[in-house]
Amino acid sequence: MAYRLTQYAHGGGCACKIPPGELEDVVRGLTGPPPAQPVGELLVGFDQGDDAAVVRIDGGQALVATADFITPVVDDPSDWGRIAAANALSDVYAMGGRPVVALNLLCWPRDTLPFELAAETLRGGMDVCVQAGCHLAGGHSVDDPEPKYGLAVTGTADRERLLRNDTGRAGLPLSLTKPLGLGVLNAQHKATAERFEQAIEVMATLNDAASRASVAAGIICATDVTGFGLLGHLHKLARASGVTAIVDSAAVPYIDGARQALRGGFVPGGSRRNLEWVRPHADLSAVDAGTALLLADAQTSGGLLLAGELPGVPVIGELVTRRGEHTIIVR
Structure with a gap:
């Protein structure tokens, strides 16, 4: 069986x-x-x-x-x-x-x-x-x-080279070491049994190399992107650091098939809850509802979100001086 x-x-x-x-x-x-x-x-x-x-x-x-x-x-x-x-x-x-x-x-x-x-x-x-x-x-x-x-x-x-979520400062770029879309693809797998090899490989890949490279580069602010989604974890980082995060939505990488899964309605309840939690603290007026959901998509074993830059890792935004009540502004 x-x-x-x-x-x-x-x-x-x-x-x-x-x-x-x-x-x-x-x-x-x-x-x-x-x-x-x-x-x-x-x-x-x-x-x-x-x-x-x-x-x-x-x-x-x-x-x-x-x-x-x-x-x-x-x-x-x-x-x-x-x-x-x-x-x-x-x-x-x-x-x-x-x-x-x-x-x-x-x-x-x-x-x-x-x-x-x-x-x-x-x-x-x-x-x-x-x-x-x-x-x-x-x-x-x-x-x-x-x-x-x-x-x-x-x-x-x-102890002198810890990565923490409260040490970000204005002027630092934001980098993301793994693509988004794991939540919606996992939801599609659960509903249809369709297997997504790239998603499995992303989730099973360790963040060890990215962590070592970050410490070696002198980066001191980071978090990983898991169940609270990119927006949720970024909100916590920006709030703890007393800054606002600017996200370039066009620069954020996604796994192949993520947008198709979204269009098919395969959205975990956790992703919707993430967006609801972050929305009062974020300016999402520049993106459509689907993009906002993907940015809040609940990830499992996602990548590291770094306040710093590493070779070959996409830069998706930057930290700036706090702008009112917004911890995140998506452009």
């Missing part, structure tokens, strides 16, 4: 994230006294909603910690495992770090789906960790009505 994993989940991948506005309401105020005799100083925590937590440790190093798991975005379990692992590791790369060790996070409907598919999913995740030079050791699993898979990842970084 052939199983379509995407049919066992209510949504796909990072499009299932809790809407950003609702999430911020939940975590607002979740601060308290520091722990007694902590091992190291917390450098990045709740405050700016960055990609991972960072703690200062000895020897000029920082400890980077994150966790991420997703529902299936594709029907093939090995591909899903690869994508989920690359997506989780991306949070460490987005901070300028290198993953050191990861733990599996597996939720599985044991009475519905055979464990052979779970094993293939875990194998896909292990293959990507091997590629990343990251140990994969154990983890945790639960019986769950929906399949979910991801990793808890610990890495290290040079």
Whole structure:
């Protein structure tokens, strides 16, 4: 019997994230006294909603910690495992770090789906960790009505060369290392079973090379583009940095087939929620409704959004001095 994993989940991948506005309401105020005799100083925590937590440790190093798991975005379990692992590791790369060790996070409907598919999913995740030079050791699993898979990842970084979302400044170009359109193509795959090889390859590709190049180039401001879409993550970066982002809509790259998927009505609910959240903070008057949706499209294992420029990476805009209440202006 052939199983379509995407049919066992209510949504796909990072499009299932809790809407950003609702999430911020939940975590607002979740601060308290520091722990007694902590091992190291917390450098990045709740405050700016960055990609991972960072703690200062000895020897000029920082400890980077994150966790991420997703529902299936594709029907093939090995591909899903690869994508989920690359997506989780991306949070460490987005901070300028290198993953050191990861733990599996597996939720599985044991009475519905055979464990052979779970094993293939875990194998896909292990293959990507091997590629990343990251140990994969154990983890945790639960019986769950929906399949979910991801990793808890610990890495290290040079604490003086972190990539953060609150260090952008006016005059810096904005670069994007992977094309957009993953959300709409994943939605079409879920609805039709049509396989999009380029989308799978984009999602399974690590952000390690882009991260290393960014640190080497002296870039200090970055985030990755995942479930909140380009506009959502850019809004958080611009808000945290106290600047406005200008986006050149014609310069933004898309995966082949993304606009056709949009015209076909294959839009994740998460993409619409992203746009609704960002719209009060963005000037989108220069683009049509479809382009605005694609810019807000919920990505799974997307690229790095950099406040800086790298050779061969598209420049999609720039940061400027804050302009009123707008954190984003799309042209």
